[in-house]
Amino acid sequence: MLAIERLHGLPLSERREELEEFVVTEFRSTLMMAADEDLPFDMSYFELGFTSLGLTEIKERLETQLGRRVSTNVLFNSPTMERLISYLADEVLADLFGALSMPTD
Numbered sequence: 001m002l003a004i005e006r007l008h009g010l011p012l013s014e015r016r017e018e019l020e021e022f023v024v025t026e027f028r029s030t031l032m033m034a035a036d037e038d039l040p041f042d043m044s045y046f047e048l049g050f051t052s053l054g055l056t057e058i059k060e061r062l063e064t065q066l067g068r069r070v071s072t073n074v075l076f077n078s079p080t081m082e083r084l085i086s087y088l089a090d091e092v093l094a095d096l097f098g099a100l101s102m103p104t105d
């Protein structure tokens with residue numbers, strides 16, 4: 001099942017956590033890290049050991065799994081997972097996450 005399908009199937013309150021888990025899994029996989037290894041959200045990709053090629057691979061997997069375009073500029077100019085997750089939730093997947101901030105009637 002694609003990540004976008006999993007997100008659609010979850011209540012709004014659980015989508016952010018699922019998105020974070022998905023992104024972390026992609027980064028850990030690329031770095032060949034164990035699931036219990038610490039992966040700081042606020043550390044630069046390059047400080048974590050990523051290369052441009054590794055980031056390009058992650059970008060392509062994110063686009064495949066989410067069925068949406070991910071900006072290369074955002075990926076390289078805001079190089080932390082924390083910023084990437086916010087960008088994905090606020091811009092790329094705004095239709096899935098936007099209702100979280102909408103007032104209810």
